[in-house]
Amino acid sequence: LNDGTVKVVAHASKTLSRAQRNYAQIKKEALAVVYGVKKFHKYLWERHFTLLTDHKPLVTIFGSAKGIPQTAACCLKRWAGLIMNYSFDIEYRSTKDFSQADYLSRLPSSGDDLFDAKFDQHDAEEDLSTKCLILEMQAELLVTAELIAEMTAENSSR
Numbered sequence: 001l002n003d004g005t006v007k008v009v010a011h012a013s014k015t016l017s018r019a020q021r022n023y024a025q026i027k028k029e030a031l032a033v034v035y036g037v038k039k040f041h042k043y044l045w046e047r048h049f050t051l052l053t054d055h056k057p058l059v060t061i062f063g064s065a066k067g068i069p070q071t072a073a074c075c076l077k078r079w080a081g082l083i084m085n086y087s088f089d090i091e092y093r094s095t096k097d098f099s100q101a102d103y104l105s106r107l108p109s110s111g112d113d114l115f116d117a118k119f120d121q122h123d124a125e126e127d128l129s130t131k132c133l134i135l136e137m138q139a140e141l142l143v144t145a146e147l148i149a150e151m152t153a154e155n156s157s158r
Contacts, residue, residue, distance in 0.1 A: 012039050027075065029055040034079045037086060048087040054095045063090035
């Protein structure tokens with residue numbers, strides 16, 4: 001709010017898959033950020049927001065002006081690249097000052113599987129349409145050796 005107070009608008013939680021439960025803590029924390037940003041995409045896209053975290057290393061990975069650290073795992077780099085399309089600041093808050101989110105992380109949600117299935121399908125459809133658009137653009141922008149030779153000949157005759 002304008003006076004600096006923070007009010008919760010919505011909460012989200014996700015039960016981790018068996019594979020995700022084996023992730024290192026930093027990957028779990030990063031996954032939570034990406035999940036939240038994707039889940040609230042409609043509200044966050046093209047708006048500047050502040051992302052709060054109680055995991056200090058995420059500030060370096062997702063908020064560094066220097067870019068993503070070279071030592072970061074590939075999935076962290078990919079996730080950082082994904083959320084860099086959003087306009088945000090990232091701030092660290094101690095777990096004590098961030099108790100609402102910590103409390104929610106201990107409450108598993110039973111409806112996650114349905115959401116994840118729909119979300120994954122939406123992602124797949126979005127990825128497919130993006131790939132189709134890229135292929136269409138590549139076809140239009142395709143530069144062949146013949147085209148280069150033709151343009152060079154045209155340019156030489158001037």
